Amino acid sequence: MRHHCGAVLISLPRHAGRSATRALLLLAGLAAAASLRTLIGRPDPAASLPAALLFAGLLSALAAATGVRPARPRIQHLVAGAAAGLALFAVWATVTGSWIVIRPEAPRAELLVWSVVVSLVAVAEEVLLRGALFSAVAAAGGEAAALVATSLAFALIHVPLYGWQAVPVDLGIGFVLGSLRLLSGGVAAPAAAHALLDLLAGCL
Amino acid sequence: MNRRVALALLALPTAALAAVWHALPAASPPLYDGVCLSDPYRLLGHTPAPNAASHVFGPVSDDNFMPSELTSDGTLMVGDPRYENPPQADVLLTTGTLVSPTEPFTLSITPVPSPATLPAGWTLDGNVYRVGAVTSSGVQLQPQSKDPATVLLRATASNPPKTLFVLYGGTWTRLQTVNAGCGDTFEGVSKTFGDFALFDQRAGGPAPPSGGGAPVIPIVVALAVVVALTFGGLLYLNRTPGR
Numbered sequence: 162m163r164h165h166c167g168a169v170l171i172s173l174p175r176h177a178g179r180s181a182t183r184a185l186l187l188l189a190g191l192a193a194a195a196s197l198r199t200l201i202g203r204p205d206p207a208a209s210l211p212a213a214l215l216f217a218g219l220l221s222a223l224a225a226a227t228g229v230r231p232a233r234p235r236i237q238h239l240v241a242g243a244a245a246g247l248a249l250f251a252v253w254a255t256v257t258g259s260w261i262v263i264r265p266e267a268p269r270a271e272l273l274v275w276s277v278v279v280s281l282v283a284v285a286e287e288v289l290l291r292g293a294l295f296s297a298v299a300a301a302g303g304e305a306a307a308l309v310a311t312s313l314a315f316a317l318i319h320v321p322l323y324g325w326q327a328v329p330v331d332l333g334i335g336f337v338l339g340s341l342r343l344l345s346g347g348v349a350a351p352a353a354a355h356a357l358l359d360l361l362a363g364c365l
Numbered sequence: 366m367n368r369r370v371a372l373a374l375l376a377l378p379t380a381a382l383a384a385v386w387h388a389l390p391a392a393s394p395p396l397y398d399g400v401c402l403s404d405p406y407r408l409l410g411h412t413p414a415p416n417a418a419s420h421v422f423g424p425v426s427d428d429n430f431m432p433s434e435l436t437s438d439g440t441l442m443v444g445d446p447r448y449e450n451p452p453q454a455d456v457l458l459t460t461g462t463l464v465s466p467t468e469p470f471t472l473s474i475t476p477v478p479s480p481a482t483l484p485a486g487w488t489l490d491g492n493v494y495r496v497g498a499v500t501s502s503g504v505q506l507q508p509q510s511k512d513p514a515t516v517l518l519r520a521t522a523s524n525p526p527k528t529l530f531v532l533y534g535g536t537w538t539r540l541q542t543v544n545a546g547c548g549d550t551f552e553g554v555s556k557t558f559g560d561f562a563l564f565d566q567r568a569g570g571p572a573p574p575s576g577g578g579a580p581v582i583p584i585v586v587a588l589a590v591v592v593a594l595t596f597g598g599l600l601y602l603n604r605t606p607g608r
Contacts, residue, residue: 192597196452196588197589197592205401206523207401207547207548222596226603245375248379252382252383253395284397324526331396331398333382333385334395336378341375359396363401
């Protein structure tokens with residue numbers, strides 16, 4: 162039976178061993194892609210647009226190789242994801258105090274390019290993590306294992322860019338995005354939340 | 366999975382995140398992700414020069430001061446060639462950080478030449494910034510110990526990770542330093558004002574030029590091969606029927 166990533170699940174064989182192999186391959190590819198992003202973006206990989214684009218392209222290719230065919234996102238999932246992203250941002254703003262200074266950081270054209278790249282990277286990460294990898298791990302070891310594995314992977318791929326202090330924050334974010342995946346059954350909601358959070362965080 | 370369980374899974378990490386965010390320094394980001402936009406670093410003595418900024422505050426007791434942020438950009442806006450993107454220095458004050466009940470005071474951020482003495486075993490990265498607050502009658506103010514200031518400095522590059530130090534009373538003090546979100550911005554909490562700077566533990570001398578040091582090209586090729594093999598393996602798994 163063939164499922165769709167955006168609506169239910171991706172195409173998965175019944176055999177858990179194949180799913181586990183697929184999950185391991187995806188993790189290996191993810192680790193290699195994150196390392197490539199770090200090396201190619203030197204000396205400041207978090208600020209390299211070409212490295213980010215390469216990373217997004219590699220993740221999309223890996224996800225596509227598993228047979229992921231994202232279904233057309235449903236409006237309600239996108240809205241729910243955006244609402245979750247806004248809610249998380251509001252919690253952050255409340256907890257951390259009155260430090261939010263929304264101000265223009267760059268000329269408009271540069272901001273437009275940045276917004277597109279940031280959104281592409283966020284969506285690519287979600288298609289691979291909460292799409293292909295989540296489905297593979299879920300088929301091999303259940304949804305709880307998928308939630309843990311994808312959240313850990315999300316946190317660890319950011320360590321080369323930001324250091325180990327990124328782990329607790331991104332682990333929590335990963336669990337929230339994974340829960341959105343569980344609730345909605347697809348990647349549209351976590352992708353919307355992820356992209357919105359990245360855009361809001363970048364505008365601070 | 367049951368929706369109630371999933372909703373609980375949504376609420377639990379949100380609560381945990383709130384605790385983590387609360388524990389992190391003031392300017393920590395909501396998540397460590399995305400892509401940072403930044404202009405080239407401005408070194409003191411070069412063109413364009415790094416910015417300085419100051420702001421005058423009215424008299425404040427320890428409970429009527431609003432949380433404030435002063436960046437090295439001051440009030441500069443996009444389009445001004447002096448505009449730094451992002452600001453290279455930033456100081457955050459919360460309620461109670463500074464107390465001057467009767468006099469106004471000026472908070473300032475100024476890039477200054479590197480002091481003659483630097484922390485032993487550490488290499489300076491970027492500019493040294495003097496952060497200070499002085500009342501109209503010339504009294505130097507220091508942060509209250511219960512409400513210290515948060516200082517953010519941008520480094521010339523994110524790698525290797527940097528450590529924030531403050532020079533006060535002739536002594537460099539190492540501050541607990543975390544990445545502030547964009548890869549090259551670091552922050553720490555300080556109970557004193559003084560001269561702030563980022564350092565790394567390179568064994569003397571400036572950073573190697575980009576591309577130097579580790580053999581990057583063979584590693585990049587090896588990683589590309591891993592990605593290609595992984596891609597091929599996934600395709601193979603996808604196209605061969607399961608047992």
